[in-house]
Amino acid sequence: MIEVSQLNKFYGNKQVIKDVSFTLSAGGITSIIGPNGAGKSTLLSLISRLLPADSGSVRVDGMNVATTPGPQLAKRLSVLRQENHFVSRLTVKDLVSFGRYPYSQGRLTVEDHEKVNAAMAFLDLQVLQHRFLDQLSGGQRQRAFVAMVLCQETDYVLLDEPLNNLDMQHSVAMMKQIRRAADELQRTVVLVIHDINFAAAYSDRILAMKNGQLIFDGSPQTIMTPQVLEQVFNLPVQIEQINGQPVAVYYR
Amino acid sequence: MLFAPLARAGQFVATFTPLKRLVCFAAVLGLLAMLFMTVKLTGNMNYVLPRRGWMLATMLLVGIAAGVATVLFQTISNNRILTPAVMGFEALFVLIQTSVIFFMGADSSFYSSPLIRFVCESLIMTGFAVLLYRWLFAANTDLHRLLLVGLVFGILFTSLSNLMQRMLMPTEFDVLQGRLFARLTLPHPQLIMISALVVLVVCIIVWRMRYAFDVLALGRDAATGLGLNYRKTVTRILLLIAVLVSVSTALIGPLTFLGFMAAILAYQLAGSYQHRFVLPAAAILGVCFLAGGQLILEHVLSMAGALTVVIEFIGGSLFLLLLLKRGRL
Numbered sequence: 001m002i003e004v005s006q007l008n009k010f011y012g013n014k015q016v017i018k019d020v021s022f023t024l025s026a027g028g029i030t031s032i033i034g035p036n037g038a039g040k041s042t043l044l045s046l047i048s049r050l051l052p053a054d055s056g057s058v059r060v061d062g063m064n065v066a067t068t069p070g071p072q073l074a075k076r077l078s079v080l081r082q083e084n085h086f087v088s089r090l091t092v093k094d095l096v097s098f099g100r101y102p103y104s105q106g107r108l109t110v111e112d113h114e115k116v117n118a119a120m121a122f123l124d125l126q127v128l129q130h131r132f133l134d135q136l137s138g139g140q141r142q143r144a145f146v147a148m149v150l151c152q153e154t155d156y157v158l159l160d161e162p163l164n165n166l167d168m169q170h171s172v173a174m175m176k177q178i179r180r181a182a183d184e185l186q187r188t189v190v191l192v193i194h195d196i197n198f199a200a201a202y203s204d205r206i207l208a209m210k211n212g213q214l215i216f217d218g219s220p221q222t223i224m225t226p227q228v229l230e231q232v233f234n235l236p237v238q239i240e241q242i243n244g245q246p247v248a249v250y251y252r
Numbered sequence: 253m254l255f256a257p258l259a260r261a262g263q264f265v266a267t268f269t270p271l272k273r274l275v276c277f278a279a280v281l282g283l284l285a286m287l288f289m290t291v292k293l294t295g296n297m298n299y300v301l302p303r304r305g306w307m308l309a310t311m312l313l314v315g316i317a318a319g320v321a322t323v324l325f326q327t328i329s330n331n332r333i334l335t336p337a338v339m340g341f342e343a344l345f346v347l348i349q350t351s352v353i354f355f356m357g358a359d360s361s362f363y364s365s366p367l368i369r370f371v372c373e374s375l376i377m378t379g380f381a382v383l384l385y386r387w388l389f390a391a392n393t394d395l396h397r398l399l400l401v402g403l404v405f406g407i408l409f410t411s412l413s414n415l416m417q418r419m420l421m422p423t424e425f426d427v428l429q430g431r432l433f434a435r436l437t438l439p440h441p442q443l444i445m446i447s448a449l450v451v452l453v454v455c456i457i458v459w460r461m462r463y464a465f466d467v468l469a470l471g472r473d474a475a476t477g478l479g480l481n482y483r484k485t486v487t488r489i490l491l492l493i494a495v496l497v498s499v500s501t502a503l504i505g506p507l508t509f510l511g512f513m514a515a516i517l518a519y520q521l522a523g524s525y526q527h528r529f530v531l532p533a534a535a536i537l538g539v540c541f542l543a544g545g546q547l548i549l550e551h552v553l554s555m556a557g558a559l560t561v562v563i564e565f566i567g568g569s570l571f572l573l574l575l576l577k578r579g580r581l
Contacts, residue, residue, distance in 0.1 A: 045473075048477065050472075050473050050476055050477070069481075070476065070480060070481050073479065074478055074479025075479075079473070079477045081473045085471075086470055086471065087330050087469055088470070089525055098466075098467065098474075099478075101463070101467055101478045101479065102478055102479040105463055106462075106466060107463065152478070
């Protein structure tokens, strides 16, 4: 369970997270949506202790992320940021192997190798395992990063815009793989996502943010209404039901 | 044309595992060391051999310190261009030397003892680094600001040295020039042994942390996500770097380009991103550059010049060649 209580964060004088509180129970996919600058990525960074909060607390299974030792937390919660540029030239397998660092501190055991192979198999990366990351397409690279955080075998997986720079085909494939990770591997996944239709199609719960505040929290069916989305995005939005699936239409 | 055999050797080495490559580097180093000890061996053996031996030991220490310090610095700063010299170390070294001659005169009996000079310089430089980093990290600043402050310090120290150098007597300025340009003829055996102990201790600590460096190279966020205590680890590494740079600079003077060359070449040739291969490779290559440079200086240029000039010429050419060939660092 992730418990966020009265979280506040300032960048200089600007308050980017305002008194955010919510509780996420284990299991399923939760999407965080909202306009640019709403504080989605900052919230994810606060939950994953990449940024320190100015006040308030985040607890993961009862452990305060600000005070729990890093190695202990790294076995419970993994995070993938949006931008990942490495100085080292890594192969896919090198990258995925880093997911075992919290367990083996770099000295991979036979068991670690099995888990690395399993994570690569889960994301169809085996044929690419000896390729360097700079030799991959955007979709393949993103899959390799997701394989790394899955290989970390944490109950909670936080992904910041996993569909960034992916085309339609790869976006769908990525969301299906994330869904499978939640269903088959029992991971609790929290996503920051821009496409509300993807969020609605794959999430169990949606958190909507605006101006640093959490303004709506509910199932896709309750969030996908013209009133809610218009308030979140300041844009007229129509909702159509297609095959029992709410689809937002807002393009013109 | 000069680089054609090098390129061929590179292609051959490309088929080797990282461990085999390290063995190759060590073999090259062994060859250079043997050449250094034996070429044009004339005169009193009881004098020449120990003298060359101590010089070799100095090169070993300085090469290791420069290579390891630069790789670690580039790992924590996540780039492959900046070096510890950017943090103002070298400029501080020049400032210390200049101030001593300026305030105490070139023939001060207190400071002419190499042991005292060495201890003073090492302490001042390490102390400077500890103070700067403590202060900067307490202010919760990021590495980029740290680098910027280091650069500003460098300019400040250089300006101060320049000011004092302009007011020196020509004879004193000459003595200063001799101390500032790297020469392997000076260090006292006692100093070399103390440095060896320091370098050994630092290397053991570094080796025990070798896997953490790989994670650190992924950047702050990824390293934190994998459970590394980023700030604590970076502070510790900065201190280790400060000690290494202090020792090597105090031992033979500033050699800006040495660590840079060793590190760049180690990334290219080590055959692995892992620090357990890159660090020894950079250390060995650092020593190779020193020994090779000194051989060229002694036997090709007949000591007409300074080691710095030879090393920076080779290093600069190599750097440009790699940059042009690969289009990136």
